[in-house]
Amino acid sequence: MAYVFSEANFENDVLKSSIPVAVDFWATWCPPCRITGPILDELSEEIDENKLKIGKLNVDDSQHLSTEYRVLSIPTVIIFKDGKEVERFVGAMPKEAFMEKFKPYIG
Amino acid sequence: MRNVIIVGSGPAGWTAAVYAARADLQPLVFEGAEPGGQLMTTTEVENFPGFENGIQGPELMEVMRKQAKRFGTEIISSMVESLKQIDGGFEVVAAGKTYETKTVILSTGATARRLGLESEKALYGKGVSACATCDGFFFKGKNVIVVGGGDSAMEEASFLTRFADKVYLMHRRDEFRASKIMQERVKANAKIEIVLNTEITEILDVNVGQVTGVKLRDTVSGEMREMKIDGVFAAIGHEPNVSLVKGLIDLDEKSYVKTVPGSSKTNIEGLFACGDVQDSHYRQAITAAGTGCMAALDAERFLANQE
Numbered sequence: 001m002a003y004v005f006s007e008a009n010f011e012n013d014v015l016k017s018s019i020p021v022a023v024d025f026w027a028t029w030c031p032p033c034r035i036t037g038p039i040l041d042e043l044s045e046e047i048d049e050n051k052l053k054i055g056k057l058n059v060d061d062s063q064h065l066s067t068e069y070r071v072l073s074i075p076t077v078i079i080f081k082d083g084k085e086v087e088r089f090v091g092a093m094p095k096e097a098f099m100e101k102f103k104p105y106i107g
Numbered sequence: 108m109r110n111v112i113i114v115g116s117g118p119a120g121w122t123a124a125v126y127a128a129r130a131d132l133q134p135l136v137f138e139g140a141e142p143g144g145q146l147m148t149t150t151e152v153e154n155f156p157g158f159e160n161g162i163q164g165p166e167l168m169e170v171m172r173k174q175a176k177r178f179g180t181e182i183i184s185s186m187v188e189s190l191k192q193i194d195g196g197f198e199v200v201a202a203g204k205t206y207e208t209k210t211v212i213l214s215t216g217a218t219a220r221r222l223g224l225e226s227e228k229a230l231y232g233k234g235v236s237a238c239a240t241c242d243g244f245f246f247k248g249k250n251v252i253v254v255g256g257g258d259s260a261m262e263e264a265s266f267l268t269r270f271a272d273k274v275y276l277m278h279r280r281d282e283f284r285a286s287k288i289m290q291e292r293v294k295a296n297a298k299i300e301i302v303l304n305t306e307i308t309e310i311l312d313v314n315v316g317q318v319t320g321v322k323l324r325d326t327v328s329g330e331m332r333e334m335k336i337d338g339v340f341a342a343i344g345h346e347p348n349v350s351l352v353k354g355l356i357d358l359d360e361k362s363y364v365k366t367v368p369g370s371s372k373t374n375i376e377g378l379f380a381c382g383d384v385q386d387s388h389y390r391q392a393i394t395a396a397g398t399g400c401m402a403a404l405d406a407e408r409f410l411a412n413q414e
Contacts, residue, residue: 030241031147031165039184059244070317072245072338073232090232092147094140094185096202 002037002044003055007062013055015083020105021053025069025076027060032092036075039095043102051106079105108207109135111406112199114187114351115214117144118392119382121171122399123212123406128178130407135181135208137201142184143168144216145345145383146392148238155392167392190351196377209413210377210406213352213364214399217345217383217390222254226310227339234318234338235310239263242338243270251338252277252321254307260342261289267340268298275299275336279306279326310339347384356380363387371402379405 005014005023014021024040026033037056044054059066059074069078069085077098078088089101111127113120116138127134141147146164153161176182185202192198196209219237221227227235236242239253243266251271253264256278264276276293281303283290293299308331309322320335347363357365357374364385366372371379381398383390 027241027244029244030238031143031149031163032141032238032241034165035142035147066245070233072234072317073236073238073242075241076232088232091237092141094138094142096185097140 002040003053005055005057005062007065010057010062010065013053014080017053017080019051019053020079020081020086021055022077022079022102022105024054024056025059025066025071025074025078026056027058027074030074033075035092036077039098040077042095043098047102047106052102054102077101081105108196108209109133110208110410111135111210111212111403112137112197112206112208113212113214114190114199115139115144115216115348115382115384116142116172116182117146117168117214117216117382117395118171119216119384119395119399119402120144120212120214121168121175122396123214123381123403124175124180124399125171125178126400126403127212127406128175128180130403132403132407132410133179133181134175134212134403135183135206136175137187137199138182138184139215140186141216141218143172145219148240152392187351190355192355192375210379210409212371212399212402212406213373213378213380213384214382214395214402215348215351215384216395217347219341220344220346222307222341222343224307224310226313227341229313230310230316230318230339233316236338236340239266239340239342242340243267246271246338248272249337250335251275251340252307252336253340253342254278255342255344256280256283256285257342257344258285258289261285261293263340263342264293264299265296268296271298271338273298273300275302275334277302277305277307279304281327307339345383345390347387349384352378359387361387371398371405377406377409379409 110132113136149164189200199206250273311320364380379402381402382395
């Protein structure tokens with residue numbers, strides 16, 4: 001399963017992470033997020049978690065973070081490296097497309 | 108060689124899969140870039156027969172998918188990259204793999220049309236949205252524009268007033284083509300301001316990386332002006348997803364796939380089309396499902412005649 005991020009653990013688990021982290025900004029009422037969610041769960045099983053951490057952030061519970069990172073559309077997946085945003089993808093995509101995007105980070 | 112490959116996973120594709128699977132044709136469905144299709148970005152579907160109290164669009168697609176699976180449909184969640192004719196059928200390439208099949212059912216649907224501006228593309232997800240249901244939440248207390256004159260524009264504008272302070276409903280003509288009841292609804296909503304004879308020529312500000320305003324043109328006088336705004340939602344109709352078959356099969360003047368009236372047959376033997384990709388007129392979940400059934404039956408008959 002993918003990690004669950006929140007405002008409480010974001011600093012430690014995402015920003016201070018020693019490896020890249022992919023964060024899926026989502027909500028229960030967003031239909032395409034329901035496609036992305038299970039795909040990221042599967043990818044979190046398949047990808048070595050010592051290379052790339054994959055997790056979800058519910059925008060309903062973490063409104064400050066979605067405002068801070070100017071997320072205006074979901075699902076949005078942001079990749080953080082050394083505490084900084086390095087890339088973001090907006091919208092649902094097939095599993096292979098996510099895999100392609102993650103490839104550079106898992107070597 | 109397979110019997111049938113179904114390309115697309117909206118109500119047309121899943122209905123075709125249910126029928127083909129029950130006919131023991133072992134169909135393979137490619138779900139495509141937007142699994143579930145347009146219904147995945149709608150909320151309540153109240154006019155699909157059999158659901159007395161309505162059903163959420165994504166839920167409807169989920170149960171159709173399960174129904175298709177129950178009868179042995181094989182499902183691959185990737186996008187078909189190419190489709191070509193070979194001896195005795197077709198060759199389909201998806202996610203780097205090649206598949207051969209005697210028949211293909213095309214149910215690739217239609218996708219929401221964009222305004223077609225460079226700035227729109229650059230600011231997608233940064234204030235430009237293609238899904239009011241998904242993104243309305245981020246415009247609490249803000250001002251947004253909904254572009255369009257049909258029922259879906261009226262619906263999006265009404266929906267967005269739950270979050271936004273003000274919704275400008277903008278249309279380039281001098282009247283809406285939406286149904287009376289929907290027009291009455293937006294006119295009665297104090298948060299909606301109707302702006303007619305106006306089109307967006309540019310969305311600002313690409314340099315800032317967020318929507319801050321728009322450049323507008325009066326379609327009658329040609330006069331230009333700027334307006335501050337936080338979000339732009341377009342509801343200006345749909346375009347059929349035909350890139351896979353362009354050059355292979357006949358399209359009509361609106362670029363929809365041409366089918367033989369009263370059937371799902373295209374001009375290519377063994378290639379059938381159903382759902383919104385071949386329907387610019389009705390475009391309903393139930394009509395898509397109906398034509399999906401037709402395509403499966405047409406494919407079944409075609410295969411039987413081959414033997």
